[in-house]
Amino acid sequence: MPDNIFLTTLARITAGDLDLAELIDATAQLRDANATALAQQLYAVWSKFNADSPHTYAAYFNLSTLPGIEPTAAIKALEAAIVAKPDFWPAYINLGGFHERAGRLDLGVAQWMKVVEGLGDVTGPNIGYKQTALKQISRVLIDHQQSAAAEEHLQVCLGIDSGQRDALEQYFGLRLSQCRWPIVQPWDGAERRALMEGISPLTLAAFTDDPVLQMASAVRYVDATNAATFEAPAADRRDAPIDLSGRRLRVGYVSSDLRDHAVGYLMAEVFEAHPKDRIEVFAYDCGPPASGGMRDRYLAGVEHWRDLNGLSDDAAAALIAADGIDILVDVNGHTRFARTAVFARRPAPVIVNWLGYPGTMGSAFHQYIIGDDWVIPPEAEAYYTEKVLRLDCYQPNDRKRVVAEERPTRASAGLPDDAFVFCCFNGSQKITRYTFVRWLEILQRTENSVLWLLGSDDGTQARLREYAGAVGVDPTRIVFADKLANPYHLARYPLADLFLDTAPYGAHTTASDALWMGVPVLTLSGRGFAARVCGSLVRSAGLPELIVESSADYVARAVALAGDPAAIADYKARLAASRDSCVLFDVDNLMARLEQLYRLMALEHQAGRAPQPDLRNMPLYLKAGVEHDPDAGELELAGDYHGAYRGLFARLHRTRPIPPDSRLWTEADIAAAEGRTTPERRGRGAKRA
DSSP, X not given: OHHHHHHHHHHHHXXXXXXXXXXXXXXXXXXXXXXXXXXXXXXXXXXXXXXXXXTHHXXXXXXXXXXXXXXXXXXXXXXXXXXXOTTOHHHHHHHHHHHHHTTOHHHHHHHHHHHHHHOOSOOHXXXXXXXXXXXXXXXXXXXXXXXXXXXXXXXXHHHHOTTOHHHHHHHHHHHHHTTOSSSOOOBTTBOHHHHHHTSOHHHHHHHOOOHXXXXXXXXXXXXXXXXXXXXXXXXXXXXXXXXXXXXXXXXXEEXXXXXXXXXXXXXXXXXXXXXXXXXXXXXXEOSOOOOSHHHHHHHHHOSEEEEXXXXXXXXXXXXXXXXXXXXXXXXXXXXXXXXXXXHHTOOSSEEEEOSSSXXXXXXSSOOEEEEOTTTSOXXXXXXXXXEEEEOSSSOOOOTXXXXXXXXXXXXXXXXXXXXXXXXEOSOGGGOOHHHHHHHHHHHXXXXXXXXXXXXXXXXXXXXXXXXXXXXXOOGGGEEEEOOOOHHHHHHHGGGOSEEEOOSSSOXXXXXXXXXXXXXXXXXXXXXXXXXXXXXXXXXXXXXXXXXXXXXXXXXXXXXXXXXXXXXXXHHHHHHHHHTTTSGGGOHHHHHHHHHHHHHHHHHHHHTTOOOOXXXXXXXXXXXXXXXXXXXXXXXXXXXXXXXHHHHHHHHHHHHSOOOOOSSSSOHHHHHHHTTOSOGGGSOOGGGOX
């Protein structure tokens, strides 16, 4: 059949009897029949026989988009389309993409800049092309650590339309990573509250310790990025039975980070330590191509390895469903390369949020979150749409992590030999203005001390040093560490005396690394998941006294420790002595407890008690949450946090009645807002007129 279509169409082309619409129809049939090589030939021949047609550019463009076309051929086709119609901007956009994928970044950016600079009339299509080009440019610049230039292009893009979700998310992520304070600076046509609503959940966790706002933001994000555009997919197994008689429990992990990555370093031993006689483990990789020792270790430790890259969401969900997974674990959450839409298709009866994202998913399909009693104490369960289950310490660790044998000296690391070294190797996106101010106060109050930070781009480092100098701290006391391969990075940790955690998004893998290498960690624990992880790790390592709950105590404790070398030596000795026995590094205990939790989930599902996320009133929680300006002040633990939300809800309720939910706006809260003594005086709020 493909040959007949090809020959018939070719004859009509050479006879001058085939218009572009008919060509597109014929090539679509060949494409559907997996005969794209024949389709390419038809486009090429038609373009030659119709060189003077006003539609030739479209034929060249369509040729470039055929599946399986060689990049060189696609580039030639796009260049021909541009010659035929110099103002056909989609060709420039796609041509830039081909150059980028080939490593010719300058050529790629140059094509996109032609779009930005060449657009004339302000029309809907032109605006769309310009926005696309600006986003492409900024994405490439971000990937190549040119943050300031990327921010400039995103600012232009948002100046056209401040409501672009993807551009807003990148923009505020960039401002955080560059320590550009204040983070949210409104501009004409862009109001602060509206901009706050556009911040991604992950970025929001680093911006403010407001778990209610983070929850509402996660719900908004899921709704915005995973719209139900599919119809009851065949992969939907939400009601599938989990029959464990005579077979192992099937657990699948979906992650983009099973490689040299912070999460990858934590997870490696999990796969090796799973009891293979009771649990059948599947790993679903959705990350960028990877190789090397860590990837090889994963491939060796996982019973079944599946690659989701290149698969559509429907196809990926179908693959997972075909594997008969009982419990599917999302190890990405709202992070880069996540495949949340695959989970939305419910390819397993039980879906779990664990480890990769420090907070609630805010979805209708994630039923459980795994934490511990520190990261999610009982009174904080209202901040999570999932049912909370707990390990002794939620974070796994790799006891086999590789540390370089050669240990550097302070001199080789650019550190003074006789100074007290405070360190923090968290990413710069976690350094808020409030954290940095605390660090500078610590330096001011401790003579002969330095602050050793993980290096970032030159502009960010200069900005931090300039800020230090402006408050009277010698900028040379801020020392930046070059980024190194993980074994060499770990080897230099012991050069530090005390690790100072960030807030509200604290250290995760970096804290485990510090504690493993014998460096005590001082942390300020907050309300939300990201703000409490480090406290969980420090406690599980046996140093609970290094957890504080106010910024004043944080500063005072750091200053006191800098003047007490015996205390620092004692902490380091305790870490060394308990490394093989403490909860933090007890992988066997974690795996035993994890298996118990998986079996509990299976039993609850079988009994018809699978939890159903409560998403009521989330738009209102978001509206209430953005009332607070994180740039104007921190949400410290002191104060009536829940009361502030209830007060906002009460004011909104007077304008339009708000039905109750199971969190901070119950029937009792409604009764109090209405001045009634009991909630039973009227019917359920959802039914009230």
